Amino acid sequence: MTAPAGRGLVLVVEDEDAIAELITLYLRRDGFTVHRESDGDAALAAVRRLRPVAVVLDIGLSGKDGVEVCRTLRASGDWTPVLFVTARDDEVDRLLGLELGADDYVTKPFSPRELAARVRTVLRRGAGTPAEVLSAGTVRLDVTRRKTWAGEREVTLTPTEFDLLAQLLRQPGRVFEREQLLSAVWGYHATAGTRTVDVHIAQLRAKLGEDSPIRTVRGVGYAAEQR
Template identity: 65%
Template sequence: MLQRGLILVVEDEPAIADVLRLNLAKAGFGVHLAADGEAGLAAVAALKPAAMILDVGLPGIDGIEVCRRLRAAADWTPVLFVTARDDETDRIIGLELGADDYITKPFSPREVVARVSSVLRRSQGLTDGPEPLQVGRVRLDAAQRRVFADATEVPLTATEFDLLAFLMRRPGRVIGRDQLLSEVWGYSSIAGARTVDVHIAQLRGKLGSASPIRTVRGVGYAVDQPGPAA
């Protein structure tokens, strides 16, 4: 079977790590296991994985700190958090740090594989068109997966990029949270709606005053072309 990319699994519970390894390998992924945060950081530097599954509750350096250090070093390896804690605050912190997705234990190994596949599709640029886009002061180069606000490049995670691209390809159209979850993340759930809100907030923060994203309260979001100057 053709290998679909190397997945780094940073998980301190051997039974869970082994289940993930077996299911990812069965789906065609290469897998490297690390049991703590230090080993995970070293593996990212040495192996340059396509994506990583990162347990939040690791011994020593926890998963939140691992992700924080990676993003601070401008390492945008896609991160999928896994945790035993069903705490919205933890989810929001992880997403705000630049995680691409978040799964709570107990989970279906098949669901994790599906989520990893979805994140990789985003990070590898499998979007719905290569042409560059311009909305107001924001320019998106789909072919190179780069975004510029007022000619200054803005670093985005794979998920942030595809969320912005999806909206920019549909200027003026209001897109609901459930549709965004289905089209960008590849799944839909009530609990996941908050995930969309956090990623939108992150995008706005990174784009600053150039952000063209509009909130339609109770419905979803839209990207609007600026009107003519007065």
């Protein structure tokens, strides 16, 4: 089977060789170029040097762990999409990763085919629609340029936060169930759990402040309101 056209370079940061090789194999089958690192400091240097389209980042690195790598990237204003890989299958670690600005995660053991699909999904979020501008109240999204404003203030969103807000703004007033948002934004259903949606909504509200148009419909989901 012919590999897809080049999709860009993905940085894989994993200190277990067997897992890194498996991830690399499937990403290359999908048409990505792959660069591998095994520790946090080298990963940060590689992001600056290579400018990858996405980072697959193991949380449990020795030395500077994946959480600290992601925190350092976000603090420096680097919003390269990050997909966490973790062996710690508990809600606290998952939510911590998402609150840091990670775009997705998988837990070990995982399907490398699913991981590659998750990377594709994260990158599709950056495609946008020509000349598409969405708004609700004082919040505006320029989908073409991937920019967001709350009133006169420009707001920096992760790719996932941006697409979640765009999904709500495309149909203002419609109440979306959490499962519907998972399917539309993440591209898969219950694997991540609906709590993932709640965390991203909380992050959006914190960033948009009083301008946030997002309304909670108790027991159902979320909607964007024109105010």
